[in-house]
Amino acid sequence: MTLHHPTTEELELPTVLHALSDPQRLLIVRKLSAEPEPRACGAFDVNVSKSTCTHHFRVLREAGVIEQRRLGTARLNSLRRDDLDRRFPGLLDAVLASAAAESAAAV
Amino acid sequence: MTLHHPTTEELELPTVLHALSDPQRLLIVRKLSAEPEPRACGAFDVNVSKSTCTHHFRVLREAGVIEQRRLGTARLNSLRRDDLDRRFPGLLDAVLASAAAESAAAV
């Protein structure tokens, strides 16, 4: 099975915003942005089941937010930062900064 | 009936992103941002029914994106730009710029 990734031109703003509007997915994206290294799906301690995890990663991938590639039985996830920045300049940074500000304010 | 508006501190990022992830609502916000004057609900040529319109404006209001106040039988809508900027700096501008870039690219 080949994993479908939208091209940079195919990225749609409502789709991206919807992908980022779920707390679990937002958490995944934040963790992904915190380290430059791609991470396997299991490396996020999201407290949902495996199948739910697969679902969230697919939503993020099909929205064009992350890229997934195979490595053995694992799947390495990385943020499509450059593509997002080219298509929607400043958006990802604003969302990440807002998420950080929000979680800081929640303390 | 009093209209409930969340305070600046109550704004939640996933809620705001969700409110902006609908094409109709994104259009409303863009039109709202294009002019400084508050506008009545009917002043947006959104091609949905009146009740759907009410629904979208409520979602935007309860997410804290817009403010609604009465003026006769009409409801004046304005963008809560300052509150959003204080809570989520740069987010609204990035979304608006992205939406503009997207619609320009769609030509």
Next chain:
DNA sequence: GCAGAAGTTCGATGATCGTCGTACAATGAG
């Protein structure tokens, strides 16, 4: 007071969403 305009409220409907468990496929280690 009455008619019209502007929105709201109240179901209802079909679609999508987030979540789960179970069964399955692919890969690496022994």
Next chain:
DNA sequence: CTCATTGTACGACGATCATCGAACTTCTGC
């Protein structure tokens, strides 16, 4: 080859969503 690991596929479930029409409320103008 066998087995454990990693993730997917497939329903299924309740919840939420976007949409609608019909009836209602509130206000303005005449």
